Amino acid sequence: MGLPFSALNKLGVPGLGAVTTGQVYDRHFKDRDTGTFKDFHLAYVEFCKYFNTVLPGQDFDTPDRGELEAFHKKWAVADEPGRKKMFIEYMQENVHEAKVDDSLFIMAGLAAPAAAIIAKKSGESIPQVKKFKVHLIPNVIFVPVCTLVAIMGATAVQMSKKSKDNNKPTS
CATH class of the missing domain: 1.10.287 (Helix Hairpins)
Structure with missing residues (x-):
């Protein structure tokens, strides 16, 4: 169901790497108060909603709440440039295309x-x-x-x- 990301990237459609960089992080996390896990989780849910609408036809499985809380503890103590890098790496490692049983x-x-x-x-x-x-x-x-x-x-x-x-x- 759908083309792989590499084929879409060749056609000019943004892929996972392009979507998780710069603009999306800045839009949902940079200027937002995410000190508490509750605030971070709300921003993350909005990010996921946006992420799934940027790539039409694609749905992504996200990490469960426990994994996200563990990441937030590390992420909250990092400085702003480090946060962005940590977030992008975390997303690339832990967010995968949803598998559908056809x-x-x-x-x-x-x-x-x-x-x-x-x-x-x-x-x-x-x-x-x-x-x-x-x-x-x-x-x-x-x-x-x-x-x-x-x-x-x-x-x-x-x-x-x-x-x-x-x-x-x-x-």
């Missing part, structure tokens, strides 16, 4: 059309389903709609799983 989408995309036709045919003989008059909907509309719903369901399952993984307590 197998769920592929299975939903392959199974949904056949399941839609089977459901439509079996719905003609089941009285509870027959009252919805699904047999009146043409296959050219019914199958793509069912496939779209299946893919949306796969997306929801994946988002739910990722949300549960992110909410696990760290030790």
Whole structure:
């Protein structure tokens, strides 16, 4: 899904290295009071939101709160030029492109059309389903709609799983 950063850089699209340098750091951290972890965390969340919008189509997994707190302790005692360098190095080491499991989408995309036709045919003989008059909907509309719903369901399952993984307590 998408081109690697190196191919995009050759086409003139900014990559991870270009985005994390200078302007983004200055915009979110340089002139901001980030002495406490709470203030730093708010600035970091805004930075991540901006970072994900600068590179359309890309999502990045960020470090968990414990790792971020440990970094903040080191970062808070450094001077301003050192902070910027530390932050850029930290981002390059700890922020990675989000991995998406495409197998769920592929299975939903392959199974949904056949399941839609089977459901439509079996719905003609089941009285509870027959009252919805699904047999009146043409296959050219019914199958793509069912496939779209299946893919949306796969997306929801994946988002739910990722949300549960992110909410696990760290030790």
